[in-house]
Amino acid sequence: MNKGIAIYPGSFDPPTNGHLDLIQRGSKIFEELVVAILRNSEKSPMFSVAERLAMLRELTADLKNVRIDTFNGLMVEYAKSIDAVCILRGIRAISDYEYELQMALMNRKLEPTLETVFMMPADKYSYVSSRLVREVAQAGGPVKGLVPEVVEQKLQEKLDPAYKLQDMHIVEVPLSAKKSDKKRKRKT
Numbered sequence: 001m002n003k004g005i006a007i008y009p010g011s012f013d014p015p016t017n018g019h020l021d022l023i024q025r026g027s028k029i030f031e032e033l034v035v036a037i038l039r040n041s042e043k044s045p046m047f048s049v050a051e052r053l054a055m056l057r058e059l060t061a062d063l064k065n066v067r068i069d070t071f072n073g074l075m076v077e078y079a080k081s082i083d084a085v086c087i088l089r090g091i092r093a094i095s096d097y098e099y100e101l102q103m104a105l106m107n108r109k110l111e112p113t114l115e116t117v118f119m120m121p122a123d124k125y126s127y128v129s130s131r132l133v134r135e136v137a138q139a140g141g142p143v144k145g146l147v148p149e150v151v152e153q154k155l156q157e158k159l160d161p162a163y164k165l166q167d168m169h170i171v172e173v174p175l176s177a178k179k180s181d182k183k184r185k186r187k188t
């Protein structure tokens with residue numbers, strides 16, 4: 001087997017324990033694993049690319065053959081530019097398969113020399129996704145064990161209730177002010 005460079009692309013918004021599990025597994029198989037964060041995603045992310053880059057760098061600091069980078073545009077073009085021979089993607093459940101198969105076949109059409117390799121994260125992470133982590137955290141639920149501690153901290157900082165209260169206050173004040181303004185205006 002050619003153990004060249006592999007690319008593990010994704011949004012990583014935020015990185016989860018499932019992502020980290022896959023990175024660790026991938027790093028044992030490939031000579032070098034480049035975790036590549038998509039920069040031009042259409043989704044409005046919770047964490048900036050710089051924040052995701054910093055989190056992933058910290059989380060993989062002990063894995064010497066893992067590098068974190070970002071990319072724009074077509075993933076296969078970026079993969080070629082770094083001489084990657086393989087795309088690594090994680091499959092948690094059958095429900096992932098359809099989308100992943102479609103993407104793998106499209107990527108093969110775009111660049112036939114690049115192979116996609118699917119790996120399964122540990123079964124304890126089979127239900128963990130960035131989207132659900134964001135949803136649970138935004139609703140004030142616990143995400144312990146689903147994301148690394150550093151990510152848990154960053155989520156807490158981002159969703160600090162003090163900030164939420166401040167926001168509510170800012171919204172409430174102008175609304176009530178507007179009502180009394182209107183009353184005053186009608187009287188005059």
Ligand code: PNS
Binds near residue numbers: 009011074
């Ligand atoms: O973690 P995600 O959001 O499922 O990752 C999806 C990602 C970033 C791998 C995919 O959307 C992608 O590669 N986007 C870059 C644009 C591209 O190459 N599109 C064609 C893919 S078939």
